[in-house]
Amino acid sequence: MTAALDAFKNSKSVRMKGDFKDEGQAVRIDVHVGTTQADGSMQGSFGNAPSTVKLRTLDGRFYMNADQAFWAGTLGDKTTGAALDGKWVLFPPSQAKEFKTFLGLRQFDQEVFTPLRKDLTVSGGLTTRREDVGGVPAIAVTRPGGKSTVFVAASGAPRLLRLTSTQPVGEMPEGTFDFSEYDAPLNIQAPPNPIDISKAR
Template sequence: MTAIAQGRTRRATRMTALCALAVTGLAALTGCGGDEDPDAGTNGVGKLPPARIQAKTRAAADAAPTVRLSGTVVTSGRTYTLDMRLKDDGGTGSVTSQGATFRLLRVGQELYLKADADFWDHTDGSDGATGKLDGKYVKVPQGDPAYKKFSGFTDKDVLLDGLLTLHGTLAADGHHTDGSGTRTIRITGDKGSGGTLDVSLQGTPYPLRLVRAGHAGTLRFSDWGENFTVTEPPASETVDYGKQLPTS
C-alpha cells in the first residue's frame, strides 16, 4: 500500500470513530431528559384522561382483596389517626383520637374494641370499668351506637367509598414519585381544592396517596392484595361491657 493510500485509510478510520462518538453522545443526552417519554415502561394510565384514571384506580381498589390504610381523617371537627389493615370480611388496626388510642378488630360481623386504662378513664370515668376493661377486647353489640361509629373504620368498602372521591373538575397534575420510589400520576379536583390522588404507574394502578378536600386529612394506601387473617380473640381476653359503650 502506498503512503497516500495509508493516509487515506487513517483519515477514514478517524472519521468513523468521531462519528461513533457523536452518535453515542447524542444518545446519552437524549436519555438524560429532553424528549424522554415519562410513561415509558409504565402501566399506561398516565396517558389517560383524568376521569379514566380515577375510574381505573377505583376499579383496582375495589377488586383488591386487602389493603393497608394509614394517615389522618378529619370528620365532624375531630381528627382520627388510622393504621388499619382491611379485607372483605374484616379488619384490624389502631385508631387515635384526642390523645386516646384504641385497637379495633372485626371478624365478619363481630366487632371488638381494645384499649388501655387511659382510654376508659377518658370515656367512661368509672374506676371499676377501667380495671375490668384495661387491655381486654370488648365485644361491641351490633345494636350499640358505638358499633355503627367504629365498625366503619374496619370496613374496606365503606372506607374506600367515602375516601376515594375527588370533588370538582378533574385534571392531571404531572408525574411524581412516592416515598418508596414508585412512579405515580397525580390527579386533582378543582386544582387541588377538591383533593389530590396519586395513582401507581407501576403494575396495577392502585391509589397510593390521597389528600382529602377541605384539609380533611391525608392517607396512604399500601400492601394491596397482601393476605392476612383476622380471628376472634380468645375468651380469656374478652369481656362483656355490660352497658352501652361510650362513643366520645
C-alpha cells in the same frame, strides 16, 4: 383514577396508614383491611390521655383493646375504665357506627370512595401532576378548587397509593392516608372472650 378506586374495592386486602385530626387531636392509624375484616392500631390523645388502641373487625363485629386511661376518658367512668384495661371489648353495631368504615374494603369504598368519585367527576375537569409517594412514581389527580387529591401509581397496575384531603371525605376525616400491600394474605380471628360493652356498664 376510577380504575384505581375500583381495584381497591376489589382487592383481597389493603394496608392503610393515615394521619388525621379527631376533635382537634392528632391521630395516627395503621390497619390492614380485608373484604370483611380489619386489624390494626390507632395512636393519639383520647380523653386527653395518650393511648395506643388496638382495632379489629370481623364479619360485622367491632372489637377494641385499650388501656385504662382511654376507657375512663371515653366512657367517663374510671371504675369501668379500670375493669376494661387491656381487655378486648366487643361493640354492637349500634355503638360502633363511627368505625363502620373499617368493617371491610367494600364498606370502606361505600363510605369513602363513593362520595369521592362524585367529587372528582363533577364539571370543571381534573388537573394532574407527577409526584412520588414513598419513592413510587405517581400521578396526583385533583379537581380545580377541590379539597381532595388522589395519587395513583404511574406505571403497572392502577393502584391507589395515597389520598389527601383538607375536608372530610364521606366518613373519612381530613388528613393524609397511604395505601399499600395490596392482596397480602390476612389471618384475622376474633379475640378470645371479649367483653360486651353493652353489658359492661
